[in-house]
Amino acid sequence: MSKDININVHHVARVEGHGNIVIDVQSGELKKVELQIVESPRFFEAMLRGRRFPEAPQITSRICGICAVGHTTASLRALEDALGIEPSEQTLLLRKAVLEAEIMQSHVLHYYFLVAPDFFSVPSVIPLAASHPDVVKRALRMKKLADDIVTIIAGRHPHPISMVVDGFTHIPTEAQLRDALKQLKTMLSDDVPPTLDLFASLKFPAFERKTDYVALKHPDEYAYYDGIIHSTETGETRHRDYKNKVKEEVVLHSTAKQAKGPFRPYMVGALSRFNINSDQLMPAAKAAAQKLGLAAPNYNPYLISAAQVVESVHNIERMIYLIEELLRRGLKDETVERQTIAGWSAKLPPVKKCWGVGAVEVPRGVLFHEYRIDDDGLLSWANCVIPTGQNLANIEDDMRALVPTILDRPQEEITLLLEMLVRAYDPCISCSVHMLKVDFV
């Protein structure tokens, strides 16, 4: 069949940031597939140059309003990697809890507010508030609890306040944690089952394309905070060697750099993590995967949303575990004994020239921050590699594989399927256009 199709979706809606989809088919032959990124450049790496090192988490948090805790965590881990600082057990538990909370709020926002409207054939969650108020109220309740947990631990969401180098400037009270624990347990018993019922009833588009799946992997837990870089195609890479796996290049249709693996584009995010680490999920999350018919490995990118539903159940269970552990140990104010370093401590501690890398799983996949620090404690160089940047080339490959199989359908349906594909990846475009400093070859 020979057919001409010209699709140009200007500013894909219900994604974070500004992106266009451009497809050109002439006489049944696919000529052009582009996910154009038209977000304004941000130049975060340039902003960091010459700033005091403890400012890095505060500045890079502002890369993204959805995964601000993720950027803060990656930033702190890069600084601590460089400075040789090992935070306390309590700090690790608190950081892990707040990261789980942020991943959950991002996933809930994505699958309920940004993906679900497609399945109800409405343009947004706003008409759903009238037609399905129970669904929207449940979504808001789940998102609010996650936001509240970030708030009691880190001060607010987005842009955490109390997360600083080597600890927290403020510790939640045990009463606040006990209250959060109670609400988490209620959520697991009351809000999770109807969420699973809803998403088990949705029919995700059928499409499969095996790619390289990349995520952190850790021997003790489903990796978010810490781990080795694992690829289903190329094996393992240490976090400090991330550039062996990630190579960024400028493409003219994107203000965000595309990052690709040494051999071909790869996928990061919830489905990659699920494919690599699903045996480490908590029990209710494993049951949720079964209910949604999701088994590893899965090669359908539309099911990233289903993997997010599964992960959000895991996030709730992990927060319950982490908070119970914190309460069992008893919380103490460590700011007295440890040299926590807030952004504008009047005096910087003495620092020797050093560099470090932080690799952390954030809602959309693995995030890298790399910094060089000078003898005077100022940042001399910075690089941030964002999950969405890593996914862009893979999304284009998916579109290249998908379009020829759906050419016989009406143009509106092709457009919707492509928009749904892009949305499934949950692209965080303002994040990816933070502008990377790389060497050109």
Place this chain on the structure above:
Amino acid sequence: MSKPKVGFFSFTSCEGCQLVVLSMADKLFDLLGAVEVVNFREASSYKGEDYDVAIVEGALSTVHEIEEIRAIRQQAKILIALGACAHIGGINCIRNFDNQFEIKKSVYGDKVANFDSILAQPIDAVVKVDYYSRGCPPNRDGEEFVEIVTAILQGKKPYIPNFPVCVQCKMKGNVCTFHKERPITCLGPVTRAGCSAHCPSYGNACIGCRGLVEEPNLNAHQETLSGAGLTVEESLKFYRMLNGMMEVGK
């Protein structure tokens, strides 16, 4: 005013301000009853161009964005700048003090000519802004945003404090960050209140996200910062984290 039509627009930013609005949960339901949202790309695929009220987040940092904000201003009867990027340029203005060509070249190399980027500036550097909902992010439960929208609906003037963060910080009983065992320098003495001194209450410093109070005592603050060990250059850098635009006459 009958049920006004509202459009949300986003320029150079992290888009966190829109998320704060989405996170207002219960209040959001009340607000949705009082207004009609016709454009909210982050949350909706419906695009209407018939808005009366434009709510704008983000700074302006490309030629294209300047054209867009002019078009939005022409359509909107009321324009609200939401968050620090829209209000004072925010974090985006840090780079204004570097060599722009060098920055672009360091990122895009020999492809630099293909990318549109100018100095970052707040919305009111280009068009008139009617209301400012301040902060990075706007305070969490959206009190000030709700205050502004409610005031517009009722035809009243919203209440926005014009005293420094220190006042609210004292009322909360916080130990002054300058007087802690390990002092943290703070922009609270010159920054407009309205945040309940949220950052000092969480053990960190005010970084000035709500912009400066009217007629701030900058000389006294500089003395305090010097006393705490910051050089003049370091003090400027501290201000420039979010308030770089004040130096060019904002």
